[in-house]
Amino acid sequence: MKKLFFLLTILSFLYSCKKENSQNDTNQFYEKAYTFLEKKNEDSAYVYFDKAKEVFLKNENKIKEGKCLIQMAIISTNKGDYYNGQSLSTRAIKNFDENDKNQFSDIYSNYINLGISSDNLRDYKNAIKFSKLALKFAVDESSKLIALNNLSRIYKENKQYTQAIKIYKNIISRSKTQNNQIYPTALTNLTTSKWLSDPSYSPEPELLKALKIRENENDLxxxxSSHSHLSNYFMNKNSEKALFHANKMYEISKKIKSPDDQLEALQKIITLDPHSYKKFFNRYTTLADSLQTERNNSKNQFALIKFDTEQIKKQNAQNKNHILTQYIAIGILIVVLVVLTLIIMWYKKRQKGLQQEKEIEVKNTQLKMSKKVHDVVANGLYHMMIDVQNNPEMDKTKILNDIEKMYEESRDISHENIAEKDFALRFINMITSYSSDxxxxxxxxYKENIWESISYNTQLELYYTLREILVxxxxxxxxxxxSVRFEKDNNNLKIKYTDNGIGINNLDQQKGTGIHNTENRIESxxxxxxxxxxxxxxxxxQITIPIQSKYV
Structure with a gap:
């Protein structure tokens, strides 16, 4: 489930607060930004808040500049650009006086956004810190309940269930009625936290109670959210009920136009209903690609806005002769230093290279041979094991043929021996052999003619790369x-591998030999x-091979 529910409350809350002094400001960009915000056109609102911010900065109106930064931060977080949202909110902190009660509402909203963006980045320590700061500056009971709910949710996600349960009980006791959004939300999360901390506890009655309230209130x-939690609960207990709630979630998420929740619902349906996994898997991959493209476009747009603003500032500064002179002098100095540094580095590297040239040549030969042994023998054996495991009825003749082919490939390990004539068939058979129940x-x-205009050396490297990924x-x-998707046009062959596994939390830290081998292959x-x-x-x-490349 997305964690941006209370950002909508913050946006409307800030909008109501902003009008108190707007008539005394002549910043037309500021008013236009809120007009777009009212119409839910967040991209345009972001553009005009950025323009308004520069006017307030020039006029030394720190509070209004800070308000613009907060709105831009919230929009970025709402678009999934959590780093930019966090950066803008951090910049806004210095624009407000935490001893001035008139500024508490803006400070509160800023800390709420910092808590949510930190939570989405799995930085639970700072998410808890900012949520507690937001609670400190809450101006009314409703604001306090929002901050408490965010804080308890972070504790729950960080598996600190005791703290989460304590806060949810407090929220429920402070809710004035049972027919609002706060009560069923707190009831759902309290019940879920109890279940997560004690698997023997049954959350079903309370989850259904919260769902009933939300249905009466027409809170889609x-x-x-209720159907998502119910499906999670029944996932390993009653697949029929779990599938029912997953389908309900999917239908509602389409009504509220929430692609993230549609993806979550589809993932549940695919897991629970294997008979129709192809149909839903295609929907899943199409929607996931579309959502990723949309978010990348938003991030790029915001980056361009930031770039344009910086360029304008730079241009204005360069119009002053004394600054221009300083830039030229500094530029010349940097160029001279860089050139001298490069010359020195080149000379030292050359001298060292001459001394180690033979040693490097020996090491490269060893690495090359080791790589071929890994590709032909290790991965070949593992591939054959998987093939036998996934096809227990395979006859001995085929097994012996496969062993003979691997023997031929490894007989002279300095020469690649996958026959060109049956490469297309062997390639697809290799991929499908990793599929099991x-x-x-x-x-x-995938089509056999996809390998036209692709050199045999490149075909082999792709074969071993895909096999490494599947292993x-x-x-x-x-x-x-x-899934392994193949696309080809006049310029490129593109191969996209996607899975729904545990992924890699930190790509830079967790890159092993296998990943580095695949990178080296494709670069070669x-x-x-x-x-x-x-x-x-x-x-x-994602793998891209240029067809017109000199390497192909």
Whole structure:
């Protein structure tokens, strides 16, 4: 479930607060930004808040500049750009006086946003700290309940269930009626926290009670949340009920136009209903790609706005002759220093290279041979094991043929020996052999003629790269579904691998030998390979091979 529910409250709260002095300001950008915000056009609102911020900065109106920064921060967080949201909120802190009660509402909203963005970045320590600070500056009971709910949710996500339960009980006791949004939200989270801390506890009655209140109030967002929690509870207890609530969640998430919740619901349905997994898996991958593209576009747009603003500032500064002179002098000095540094570095590297040239040549030969042994023998054996495991009825003749082929490949390890004539068939057979009842691997868009205009050396490198990825999927990912999509145009061959496994939390720290081998392979044929987190869980690997490259 997305964690941005209370950001909508903050946006409307800030809008009501902003009008108190707006008539005394002549900043038309500021008013226009709120007009777009009222119409839920957040992208345009962001642009005009940025323009208004520069006017307030020039006029030394720190409070209004800070208000613009907060609104831009909240919009960024709401768009999934949590780092930018966190950065803008951090900049806004210095614009307000925490001893001035008239500024408490803005300070409160800023800390709420910092708590939510930190939570989404899994920085629970700071998320708790900022949520407690927001509670300190809450101006009324409703604001306090929002801050308390966010704080308890963070404790729950960080598996600190005792603290979460204590706060949820406090929220429920402070709720004035049972027919509002706060009470069923707190009741749902309290019950879920109890269940997570004690698996023998049954949350069903209380979850259904919260769902009933939300249905009476026609609270679709709340109903969406209730069905998600109910499906999670029944996931390993009653697959029929779990599937029922997952389908309900999917239908409601489409009504409220929440792509994140649609993805969550589809993932549940795919897991619970294997008979129709292909239909829902295609919907899942299409929606995931679309959502990722949309978020990347938003991030790029905000980055361009920031870039344009900085360029304008730089241009204005350069119009002053004395600053321009300083820039030129500094630039010349930097160029001279860089050139001298490069010359010195080149000379030292050259001298060292001459001394170690033979040693490096020996090491490279060893690495190359080790790499070929890994590809032909180790991964070949593992591939054969998986093939036998997934096809227990395989006859001995095929097994012996496979062993003979691997023998031929390893007989002269300095020469690659996968026959060109049956490469296309062996390639697709290699991929599908990793599919089993527990792990589905779907090749999408694959045709035998896709290898036209691709050199045989490149074909081999792609074969070993894909096999390395699938071996790691089988050994480590815990994925239930994986797909390998092939696309080709006049310029590039593109291969996209996607799974819904545990993914890699920190790509830079967790890159092992296997990942580095695949990167080296693709680079050796002039291609590009990227590893990234699947926004809905799991891993995405994208490979691009330029067809017109001199390497192909």
């Amino acid at each position: 967002w709340g109903q969406n 527990e792990q589905k691997v779907l090749p999408l868009g 790691n999927m089988k050994k480590h990912s815990q994925a239930k579904l994986a 044929v002039g291609g590009d390979i990227t590893f990234e987190k699947n926004p809905t869980g799991g891993l995405i690997v």
